[in-house]
Amino acid sequence: MSEIQMSEDRSEERAGSEQRPATSGSRTYDAHFQVWRGDTEGGDLTDYTVEVNEGEVVLDIIHRLQATQAGDLACRWNCKAGKCGSCSAEINGRPRLMCMTRMSTFTEAETITVTPMRAFPVIKDLVTDVSFNYVKASEVPAFAPPAGVAPGDYRMAQVDVERSQEFRKCIECFLCQDTCHVVRDHEENKTAFAGPRFLMRVAELDMHPLDAADRQHQAQEEFGLGYCNITKCCTEVCPEHIKITDNALIPMKERVADRKYDPLVWLGSKIGRRER
Amino acid sequence: MQTHKYDVVIVGAGGAGMRAALESSTRARTAVLTKLYPTRSHTGAAQGGMCAALANVEEDNWEWHTFDTVKGGDYLVDQDAAEVMCKEAIDAVVDLEKMGLPFNRTPAGRIDQRRFGGHTRNHGEAPVRRSCYAADRTGHMILQTLYQNCVKQDVEFFNEFYVLDLLMTPDADGVEVASGVVAYELATGEIHIFNAKAVILATGGFGKVFKTTSNAHTLTGDGMGVVWRKGLPLEDMEFFQFHPTGLAGLGILLSEAARGEGAILRNADGERFMERYAPTIKDLAPRDIVARSMANEVREGRGAGPHKDYVLLDLTHLPREQIDAKLPDITEFARTYLGVEPYTEPVPVYPTAHYAMGGVPTNIEAEVLRNNVDVVPGLYAAGEVACVSVHGSNRLGTNSLLDINVFGRRAGIAAAEYALKAELPELPADPQVMVEAMVSTLLTSTGAEKVNVIRTELQNTMDRNAQVFRTEESLAEAEAEIHALRARYADVAISDKGKRYNSDLLEAVELGFLLDLAEVLVISARNRKESRGGHAREDYLERDDVNYMKHTMAYRGADGEVNLDWKPVVVTRYQPMARKY
Numbered sequence: 043m044s045e046i047q048m049s050e051d052r053s054e055e056r057a058g059s060e061q062r063p064a065t066s067g068s069r070t071y072d073a074h075f076q077v078w079r080g081d082t083e084g085g086d087l088t089d090y091t092v093e094v095n096e097g098e099v100v101l102d103i104i105h106r107l108q109a110t111q112a113g114d115l116a117c118r119w120n121c122k123a124g125k126c127g128s129c130s131a132e133i134n135g136r137p138r139l140m141c142m143t144r145m146s147t148f149t150e151a152e153t154i155t156v157t158p159m160r161a162f163p164v165i166k167d168l169v170t171d172v173s174f175n176y177v178k179a180s181e182v183p184a185f186a187p188p189a190g191v192a193p194g195d196y197r198m199a200q201v202d203v204e205r206s207q208e209f210r211k212c213i214e215c216f217l218c219q220d221t222c223h224v225v226r227d228h229e230e231n232k233t234a235f236a237g238p239r240f241l242m243r244v245a246e247l248d249m250h251p252l253d254a255a256d257r258q259h260q261a262q263e264e265f266g267l268g269y270c271n272i273t274k275c276c277t278e279v280c281p282e283h284i285k286i287t288d289n290a291l292i293p294m295k296e297r298v299a300d301r302k303y304d305p306l307v308w309l310g311s312k313i314g315r316r317e318r
Numbered sequence: 319m320q321t322h323k324y325d326v327v328i329v330g331a332g333g334a335g336m337r338a339a340l341e342s343s344t345r346a347r348t349a350v351l352t353k354l355y356p357t358r359s360h361t362g363a364a365q366g367g368m369c370a371a372l373a374n375v376e377e378d379n380w381e382w383h384t385f386d387t388v389k390g391g392d393y394l395v396d397q398d399a400a401e402v403m404c405k406e407a408i409d410a411v412v413d414l415e416k417m418g419l420p421f422n423r424t425p426a427g428r429i430d431q432r433r434f435g436g437h438t439r440n441h442g443e444a445p446v447r448r449s450c451y452a453a454d455r456t457g458h459m460i461l462q463t464l465y466q467n468c469v470k471q472d473v474e475f476f477n478e479f480y481v482l483d484l485l486m487t488p489d490a491d492g493v494e495v496a497s498g499v500v501a502y503e504l505a506t507g508e509i510h511i512f513n514a515k516a517v518i519l520a521t522g523g524f525g526k527v528f529k530t531t532s533n534a535h536t537l538t539g540d541g542m543g544v545v546w547r548k549g550l551p552l553e554d555m556e557f558f559q560f561h562p563t564g565l566a567g568l569g570i571l572l573s574e575a576a577r578g579e580g581a582i583l584r585n586a587d588g589e590r591f592m593e594r595y596a597p598t599i600k601d602l603a604p605r606d607i608v609a610r611s612m613a614n615e616v617r618e619g620r621g622a623g624p625h626k627d628y629v630l631l632d633l634t635h636l637p638r639e640q641i642d643a644k645l646p647d648i649t650e651f652a653r654t655y656l657g658v659e660p661y662t663e664p665v666p667v668y669p670t671a672h673y674a675m676g677g678v679p680t681n682i683e684a685e686v687l688r689n690n691v692d693v694v695p696g697l698y699a700a701g702e703v704a705c706v707s708v709h710g711s712n713r714l715g716t717n718s719l720l721d722i723n724v725f726g727r728r729a730g731i732a733a734a735e736y737a738l739k740a741e742l743p744e745l746p747a748d749p750q751v752m753v754e755a756m757v758s759t760l761l762t763s764t765g766a767e768k769v770n771v772i773r774t775e776l777q778n779t780m781d782r783n784a785q786v787f788r789t790e791e792s793l794a795e796a797e798a799e800i801h802a803l804r805a806r807y808a809d810v811a812i813s814d815k816g817k818r819y820n821s822d823l824l825e826a827v828e829l830g831f832l833l834d835l836a837e838v839l840v841i842s843a844r845n846r847k848e849s850r851g852g853h854a855r856e857d858y859l860e861r862d863d864v865n866y867m868k869h870t871m872a873y874r875g876a877d878g879e880v881n882l883d884w885k886p887v888v889v890t891r892y893q894p895m896a897r898k899y
Contacts (some may be wrong), residue, residue: 070321082819097655109770112811114823121534123570123651125458127360142654165505176355176477184470185418185463193416197427200744203420207452210420214357250418 053180057143069096071150075103077115078157082168087155088112094145100156101129101140104168117168129217131168132157137279159220175216178236181264182243186255202251209246209290211282212239218276218286224269235266238276238286245290248297262298267291319750320510324349325737327499327514327732329481329541332359332699333457333722334701334729335520336464336473341730342518343473346737351479351501353521353536356465360522360534361722364457365573365647367449368414368719369437370407374428375447380404382440382449385719385892390436390604391675391710392851393867394554394887397684399706401890403717403724410723411450419463421452433578435712436604442899454573454647457719458637480502480824481864481889482702482753484517484544487743489695494688496696497743500753504824509750509757515737516696518729519545519678519686520722523702523871526828527836528671529777532561532571541703543831544680546838550688553705553872553885555835556843557852562608564670566628568655574649574715577601579644581633583612584664585620591629601853603899606712606852609669613786616668623666630664669786673713676842677705677854679871679885684729690771690871690885696736696743701727707869711851712885738777760826765809768861769826772803772810776829776836784840785844789857793844800837807833841880842870863894 073094076087090111092103101119108115119129122141129140134155148154162170187193218238224231236244244265248257261267272295274287284290300307325346326334335350342348352359371378375634383404388395411429430445434701439454441445452459468475483500498513514528524539526533546552562583563572577583583601585591590695596603605612612629615621622630633641633648638661652658652665678699680686684706701722708721776799783796807830814822848862849855869885 043332097657099654108822109768114816114820116814116819116821119362120354120358120536121363123363125363125647126354126360126534128354128358144654166816169819171505173477176475179466180469184465184466187416187418192410196415197429198420198423199429200423201424203423205419207422207455210452210462213356213362247418248760250420251557253418284425309361313408 050157068313070094070247073103073145073150074151074153076153076155077104077107077168079115079167080134080164082164085164087157090281098145099141100133100143100145100154103145104140104156115168116166125213127213130215130217130220132159133221137220139215139217139281142281159216160271161220161226172216174232175219175239176212178240181236181254182240182247183260185247185250186253188254191252196252198251202249205249206246208284209242211284212242213282214239217279217281217283221279223273223275231266231269235269238270238291240266241265241270241294242284242290248294251288258294258298258301261294267294270295319510321675322349322510322512323742324512324514326516326518326733327351327512328518328520329499329704330359330520330522330701331356331469331475332520332522332701332823333361333435333460333464333719334726335518336461336468337723337726338520338700338730339468339473339516340464340471341727342734343468343471345731345734345790348734349415349474349476350468351476351480351481351499351512353480353540354575355477356468357461357477359461361535361719362458363532363534363571364460364463365454365571366434366575366578367432367451367714368411368460368723369409369434369448369714370450370720371404371448372408372411372429372431372450374424375431376439378439378446378448380407381448382438383407385441386437387708387714388710388802388892388894389442389897390710390714390786392861392897393863393892394557394707394710394869396707396888397890397892399583399708400416402682403720406845407720410720410727414460414463414723417463417467419452419459432575433602433727434715435577435602435608437716438599442598445599449578453574453643454575454645460719461722469860479510479829480504481540482827483542483754484548484697485746485749486548486694487746489743495694495743496694497745498749502611502753502757504819507689507697507820509753510775511749512743513742515699515742516733517741518684518733519697519699519703520701520729523674523704524835525671525674527776527780527839527840529781530564530569530668531671532569533671538828539835540828541699542677543602543834545686546834547872549874550686550694551679551873552838553679553871554678554711554840554842554869555674555872556706556846556870557675557711558671558839559605559673559675559852560609561672562605562612562669563631564824565651565655566623566666566668569670570651570655571670572631572665572673573645574605576631576633576645576648580636582632583608584632585615586622586626587620589620591615591620604712606713606854607899610854612669628666628668631667632664633660634662637797639693641808650785656678669783673718674702675705675707675709675711675713677703678806680704682728683732684725685732698729698738700725711853745778756827757823760810760812760823761815763811764826765811766804767810769810769812769822769829772807773829773832776800776803776832780836784843787854787856788843789855790844793840796840797837797844800833800840804833804837815880838872838880842872842882845882846870861897867894
């Protein structure tokens, strides 16, 4: 029986650390939040005062709001570990994952605003219609296996694999798409511009050592690489710390430029094409 | 209400669902329904790798892999299924590479492999390097790769469609066949009927019955719950895996890859305690053994921290470059959630509910069983929702990514081939009735109970009474509490009465499934008076092959009660032996 008793104690304690005010030594305070409430018809910031415990992240506070004050508040979330990309929002105007934003990064006196991603149409409260991104995703042709190499006989160097692995860390939270001024402030660009996430996807495929498709032409002509003027906003908001601009977009621009303007590369590509 | 017609409808867009869709969509008209978006599924959280006996870095073969899987599952594994999985593992890895997945490489440019818990050379001699991996993002990269290839094949996705009912229709001989599903569209609140020749369930697990879990919010066992309410059985539900290295107090997972790369578990005295429990493979013993050893260290007073309630995962002796290159996520989790710097400090860890070994019983063609022998025509299941059973009473690390690829593929092929031969079954009369009633009852309820209160109490009792160690008393207490909570659930009300993105409603429905499944888990666990794999009874410490080397089959009775039966284990090559590491 004493053993059961012990496990009971442990579980109480874990409950405390997550949901209840403070065991010894940890701090609890009331924070002032402004959360955007509304739908397609419009909406506004609503004020809330919510309890905050040590170690919590913004998503914890949103959950506490749902549980105690605003049962009809809509938000997406899933893994609560920064891996699923669901809980994207703008916190004090800055695109962030709610689950990876620690409350300790704010002062206790600060008013914290939570608003939906601005680049996408609102469905309700913090939930936006992100289908634009899935349309763009569907336009990027998948990996093209190399001709003449049997599956299982692929040989690649680790250093080359790592280049595309960095871009593969993307969790498709779409914060980079949200922050990119090419679409954030210019709805009309959405048709011609795929956004940093999908230009990075094209770069990832271009840098895959064995991909057989022509990605450079696509990047420029179909996905609007030229619209990007490398302000690095996407890199700044990436929760996976992918160097989107430096490692994907700029090299891709260089590859496109080489091909377009370097006479030797141009000649080589023509000869190459003729041989086929 | 809208009605859609397809050859094959797949429920769930994680690894198993999308792997099935890749096969099914080339053969038959296929729709994939997901409660989330395809790249949000929990497959994406799998970090460590996918085992296959490629023998790229040292001698290995699929038979050794099969043996490890059977022994790891404490001999409750159906050995025919394990053979299939371990044999087809090699092609499964090659298929993913062909789809563009960038696995880590050896110096010779081949797919690199690393060690993982319970995977050994020559029947337990020493750890073997068998896990193929892509940094510590293997699951994430598999999910993305499968999604991109689904897009390439024009698979139709219905995103944020929550499936709440399975439709069955009697055929000419009076046998109930699958005829579709009923889904609730989250964005609009509209109900959709999907009439299909074949249905594949790939909805994942139900870790949310526990409080401390690595599982995402979405893992509420909907697929199992839907099947259960149709009177179909659930198999081996008492076997739940507790992953050793959850972040203490939070349950967020630190991959077993950490130990594969050389990290060591230590108690408060700094002792490498796994040397006492598994002298040969130490920290790389299977998860059930490591989790129990950790829990035992804590209850014998050797836990670390101010409350002595966790142990420590020590990476400090590993080179920083190795940590950065192989385990980047782990360091980020520790820093963000615990404020611990893994380069210099050990990370507090404690077991966290991770994986359901049990689920919807299937055969090796992924066909769902209605009893010990007969299948439900047109109904398939793959991945964590299913119980084939390749994991027996304890799954080995990396075998879940393998499971979804091998049996997802098999389900996709089998369902499409069945659909090509079958006529579209007629829908039952008023197919939407059950779901409409469920939704309107919740929307109009004026009861006093709240979803989050009941859910918290459920999760607390499960953590307290049905976790790593169990006894008759603890399980009886859990069962009584679940019964009380079920009664209170009938009086649950929600505050969002709207149609648009009503997550309040969604969570209330999910809680219903969680209560059902928790009850099945606990009753199955009470009935199994032995300790085997992930099911450790302190009142029955030994494995009892004479009385219990058989699968539990749970059926829902006419009044909602749980009735239990057994199903024999398929043994092909390996007779049970004592499980030592």
